[in-house]
Amino acid sequence: MLAGVWVTAWPASAAAQQGSIGPDLVVGEYREATSSMRYRGIGPGATGSFTFHRVTVDGTFASVQMDPISGSQATESFKATSIDAWLRWDALDYLGFEVGLIKRATDSEFAAQSVGAVRAGARTHTLLGPGAAVWLRGDYLAGAQFSGGGSAPLAVEIGLGLDIRWSKRFRAAAQYSFQRLDRKTNPAGGPEVSVPIEQSLARVGLAVGF
Amino acid sequence: MTRRSLFVVLLLWTPAGLGAQEPQNATLREALNAYDNLDFARAGTLAKRALTERLSGPDQARTYELLGFTYSATDSQAKAVDAFKQAILLDPDRQLDANKVSPKITSLFYSALGQVLVVRQLQVDSARFVAGQGGVPLRYTVTSPARVRVRAINGPTALLVDSTVVTGAVNLRWPAQLPSGAPVPEGAWLIVVEATAGQNSFSVSRAVRITYGAVDTLLPLTSLPGYQELPETEIPPQSWRPLGLSLLFVAGTVAGTFALNNGDLGSAPGSELAGVSVATLATGLVMTLRRPAPRPAEANILYNRLLREQLAQRNADIAKENAKRRQQVALTVVPLPKSEGTR
Numbered sequence: 001m002l003a004g005v006w007v008t009a010w011p012a013s014a015a016a017q018q019g020s021i022g023p024d025l026v027v028g029e030y031r032e033a034t035s036s037m038r039y040r041g042i043g044p045g046a047t048g049s050f051t052f053h054r055v056t057v058d059g060t061f062a063s064v065q066m067d068p069i070s071g072s073q074a075t076e077s078f079k080a081t082s083i084d085a086w087l088r089w090d091a092l093d094y095l096g097f098e099v100g101l102i103k104r105a106t107d108s109e110f111a112a113q114s115v116g117a118v119r120a121g122a123r124t125h126t127l128l129g130p131g132a133a134v135w136l137r138g139d140y141l142a143g144a145q146f147s148g149g150g151s152a153p154l155a156v157e158i159g160l161g162l163d164i165r166w167s168k169r170f171r172a173a174a175q176y177s178f179q180r181l182d183r184k185t186n187p188a189g190g191p192e193v194s195v196p197i198e199q200s201l202a203r204v205g206l207a208v209g210f
Numbered sequence: 211m212t213r214r215s216l217f218v219v220l221l222l223w224t225p226a227g228l229g230a231q232e233p234q235n236a237t238l239r240e241a242l243n244a245y246d247n248l249d250f251a252r253a254g255t256l257a258k259r260a261l262t263e264r265l266s267g268p269d270q271a272r273t274y275e276l277l278g279f280t281y282s283a284t285d286s287q288a289k290a291v292d293a294f295k296q297a298i299l300l301d302p303d304r305q306l307d308a309n310k311v312s313p314k315i316t317s318l319f320y321s322a323l324g325q326v327l328v329v330r331q332l333q334v335d336s337a338r339f340v341a342g343q344g345g346v347p348l349r350y351t352v353t354s355p356a357r358v359r360v361r362a363i364n365g366p367t368a369l370l371v372d373s374t375v376v377t378g379a380v381n382l383r384w385p386a387q388l389p390s391g392a393p394v395p396e397g398a399w400l401i402v403v404e405a406t407a408g409q410n411s412f413s414v415s416r417a418v419r420i421t422y423g424a425v426d427t428l429l430p431l432t433s434l435p436g437y438q439e440l441p442e443t444e445i446p447p448q449s450w451r452p453l454g455l456s457l458l459f460v461a462g463t464v465a466g467t468f469a470l471n472n473g474d475l476g477s478a479p480g481s482e483l484a485g486v487s488v489a490t491l492a493t494g495l496v497m498t499l500r501r502p503a504p505r506p507a508e509a510n511i512l513y514n515r516l517l518r519e520q521l522a523q524r525n526a527d528i529a530k531e532n533a534k535r536r537q538q539v540a541l542t543v544v545p546l547p548k549s550e551g552t553r
Binding site: 027028029031032033034035038126128129130132134135136138156158159160161162164174175176178180182194196198200201202204 | 452455456459460462463466467470471472474475476478479481482483485486487489490493494496497498500502503
């Protein structure tokens, strides 16, 4: 089984200082340029999280082997390795503001774009019951840079997460994220061309708290 | 009223106490028999003869009282009063039962009482009190206006309890304290009441025993009477809130995903979103259906905290009071058998 590490950030009010780490499984879909360029893949991930009072640092890692789906005009597979980081301040018990980084690299520049950007947004969370919490995130991805050049005046990300605390040490989590980057480029100095990119990832896994 | 009927009335109203106790002196016994037989002349003669003989104190007082009764029966009022005065001086606490003795004799007795200076019916009640916080109740009656000094005496120690000019019944409380404020020493004490009016004086005393004891302390409280602590957690009512919240978050994500989806890239991705959304909704449903976990009952916690603070305060007060009581002395005062008065 492809395994990774995934760390979930528990609501900051749960304790003054805590962290967690754990493996998970990542599945994703990647689309670029047109609806016929679609990839789907699976791979391991890794995340680290640490909370100190109202400040939380989250980081995730994923390495997903993307393969063209049936019917796609894409012909070449690629491996997408992504690192995401968030620094969040919980202003309220249910709302936090965050900034962070995104870095996604591909092993085939011809198949997909590598991208890097900074993010800023907010995250709201609430308890569903004893040991269960759900959160919703919305970030703007600013200053996106692509391996093939161009820029993305509109680049956003939305995410949904579920954290379940089985015991004091062990937790389970599920997370969904959707990124849209409206990349625009003008190859060879010609007219500007729109080359949009979308990626959705879902991950499930376990985490160990400390 | 004829002389014979007067005798019958006097006989019927004779005090029961006159023949209640057998006197030691034979002449006095004979005089009492003569009085019982309505032979007042012989009773008077025998009573006078008895006075010339050796009599005990009680017999002497009884002889004068009999003379008083006899003179009353023979209308010798001045002599009757004199006889009663002698009886009163010998036995100041002597009383006539107004329900059994004729009003004529009673009035002569009280007339005699007003003409002598005695202190009657000195009573010292049993008492137990904390030194400095109570007193020994004293009661006495002075028959004529006089300066009365009440003292408490124990060996060389003599404490003035009261000094005043009074007549009639007097009630006092003796705090049983030395001038320094310390409790009087343990032991036998004599309460002496001295009445002085001109050349006349009379004193009577009563012995009491004073013992020390520990002052009772208070037990600490384990709870406040009438109040009990409330449970600090409560089970909240079943709620659809978890499912509603999960629906809200999932709906927000789905709406956001579809809103952000670029139509040029085809329809929005579904499987990843669906998987996490189903997991979130399932968790919300489970949390809705499961028994709610107890939650802190803030009002009860505050109430219990207040209750414990009150209890702690009360126990602190009790501890302070007990510390004070352990330094105190409880005095127990018990009257001893009565002593005779002196003129």
